[in-house]
Amino acid sequence: MELAYDYPLYRPPSESRSLIFQVTLGCSFNKCSFCDMYRTKNYSERPLEEIFSEIELMGKHFPHTRRVFLADGDALNLGTEKLISVITRIRGTFESIERISCYSMPKNLLQKSADELKSLKAAGLDMVYLGIESGNDKILKKVTKGATSNMIIESCKKAKDAGFILSCMIILGLGGKTYSADHARDTAKVISNIAPNYIGALTLYMEPNIEKEFYEKFGETFLPLKDNEVLDELYNLISDINLENDSIFRANHASNVYAIGGTLPNDKKEMLQKIIHLKEHPELFKPKILRRF
Ligand code: SF4
Incomplete structure (x- = not known):
């Protein structure tokens, strides 16, 4: 059972066994000269209803999921409220969840206030990967x-x-x-x-x-x-x-x-x-x- 991903899809090697939800598509920057990961995609943010229905579907098929990775290239670019609602929905669906993580760019972290970041952590975002x-x-x-x-x-x-x-x-x-x-x-x-x-x-x-x-x-x-x-x-x-x-x-x-x-x-x-x-x-x-x- 796999979701209808928008390929190409990337995740860190340590997330190879994680369930992946794409909350954004592509990279909001997409200009690093050494990186071609998302050159074929225009950055966009997926509608909440679509993400929620995928979470519900996966909740039925993989209820014991422990790790979730939020793709694509900088899911932390999503508005804080929207991201918190996704994280909360994941936490409420998968009872055994241990870790939720995503990629982040420096600018994503700098654009959010310290309080916003703390509320994301409190909602259950545990880990960020940054290049x-x-x-x-x-x-x-x-x-x-x-x-x-x-x-x-x-x-x-x-x-x-x-x-x-x-x-x-x-x-x-x-x-x-x-x-x-x-x-x-x-x-x-x-x-x-x-x-x-x-x-x-x-x-x-x-x-x-x-x-x-x-x-x-x-x-x-x-x-x-x-x-x-x-x-x-x-x-x-x-x-x-x-x-x-x-x-x-x-x-x-x-x-x-x-x-x-x-x-x-x-x-x-x-x-x-x-x-x-x-x-x-x-x-x-x-x-x-x-x-x-
Ligand atoms: S920010 Fe990351 S994903 Fe985006 S172009 Fe640069 S290296 Fe690639």
Whole structure:
């Protein structure tokens, strides 16, 4: 039993077993030069009646659902009242529900007041996924992210203050060779400042249809990182992250050279040793054909 989804449909890897309701379609920004996820869609918000009837239908077929993910690209862009009514309906339908989550952009969090975010948390939105991509302002501008490092820090702090579990994504290789050191250093700085509960590191992978635009917007020759250079960047990033409380770090996305993960700060040394080992054994790298964004 599957809903009549409006494809393409995306969700974070950790939501692979979640029930998905599309409350918005597409991405309200849709301009990041490295991302083609919602290029075929115009952003729109689905009528409440449609969402409610899908919740009711799924309530009959999957009454024991524990996790729900609200799609598409930035469900948090929905008006607070509307979003609260969706969350309340989900909580009232699935008795065993443990977690409701969605993607968010920095601007979605910044546009809502602290009270609005707290009321969303109180209604039962537990977790938000936010793409930091890079902590370096020059790179953020070159990839037309639509946010600065300060906006990212401020929005993530707002999310944490409201009580959300925060999962942040960064993209290895996003600055190419020219900015690799800056990317690692400044991204580590931003992550250390925010201290997300989860950190996910992906590796830059572009579908052929957006490569030209990405290179043009970058504004200078983009020199992609080789696999061993991606590992160097990951090494520098992990080395520079300073956290006091536990954050789960995962570089196990399909786009990555190799799956690496652990809990920072405790597993830092072990992860760094693994990267050194991998650099000495390139035969362990995931074949390129198996890597995707
Ligand atoms: S990366 Fe996120 S914010 Fe940027 S275009 Fe893609 S979905 Fe939208």
